[in-house]
Amino acid sequence: AQSVTQPDIHITVxxxxxxxxxxxxxYGATPYLFWYVQSPGQGLQLLLKxxxxxxxxxxxxxxxxxFKRSQSSFNLRKPSVHWSDAAEYFCAVRTNAGKSTFGxxxxxxxxx
Amino acid sequence: DGGxxxxxxxxxxxxxxxxxxxxxxxxxxxAMYWYRQDPGQGLRLIYYSQIVNDFQxxxxxxxxxxxxxxxESFPLTxxxxxxxxxxxxxxxxxxxxxxxTQGYTFGSGTRLTVV
Numbered sequence: 001a002q003s004v005t006q007p008d009i010h011i012t013v014x015x016x017x018x019x020x021x022x023x024x025x026x027y028g029a030t031p032y033l034f035w036y037v038q039s040p041g042q043g044l045q046l047l048l049k050x051x052x053x054x055x056x057x058x059x060x061x062x063x064x065x066x067f068k069r070s071q072s073s074f075n076l077r078k079p080s081v082h083w084s085d086a087a088e089y090f091c092a093v094r095t096n097a098g099k100s101t102f103g104x105x106x107x108x109x110x111x112x
Numbered sequence: 113d114g115g116x117x118x119x120x121x122x123x124x125x126x127x128x129x130x131x132x133x134x135x136x137x138x139x140x141x142x143a144m145y146w147y148r149q150d151p152g153q154g155l156r157l158i159y160y161s162q163i164v165n166d167f168q169x170x171x172x173x174x175x176x177x178x179x180x181x182x183x184e185s186f187p188l189t190x191x192x193x194x195x196x197x198x199x200x201x202x203x204x205x206x207x208x209x210x211x212x213t214q215g216y217t218f219g220s221g222t223r224l225t226v227v
Binding site for chain 2: 009032034036041042043044045046049051090094098099100101102103104105
């Protein structure tokens with residue numbers, strides 16, 4: 001069975017600083033990987049996805065993520081964080097059977 | 113605009129009562145999912161449906177039931193058998209169940225509180 005680990009429960013960064021959120025997955029076959037963002041009391045919004053090809057993928061809101069098969073990782077990055085990026089971020093792996101497994105999330109706080 | 117509508121946004125239920133959460137999508141998506149979200153526990157899959165009139169149990173289906181009579185609708189019933197129903201419930205859909213290259217579109221959620 002697949003699993004996703006987000007090692008950081010909570011991260012605080014200053015506005016304008018760079019950001020990296022970690023995600024490690026476990027899955028026997030080629031994974032389909034996703035990052036979602038959730039604002040308080042809202043549903044999740046898809047930021048970006050990886051399923052093949054270039055291992056560096058670009059998403060919305062200036063986010064990018066890099067797939068590293070050797071490390072079973074799919075870390076999310078942003079060069080300069082804005083106050084509006086404060087939210088909870090979820091990494092997910094989806095199998096060919098269609099179901100997704102989500103990590104427990106990382107809460108991002110942005111300091112002014 | 114296409115999307116997923118969950119209603120109501122807030123729901124209060126007395127212990128021992130069944131309650132049904134609505135999920136409607138106008139995206140023409142084949143697959144629909146119900147997740148439960150608790151603080152610090154991420155999202156856990158309750159039920160999912162890949163086509164009309166068919167659905168499968170997820171990881172935490174006990175105490176819940178669903179139906180998929182129409183492509184657009186996937187209501188979730190929280191029964192009195194669910195021991196700890198207070199949670200945030202999220203409905204999601206995807207264009208097709210396979211392959212898994214497509215992400216999900218989520219509704220805005222229903223917060224259920226048992227009083």
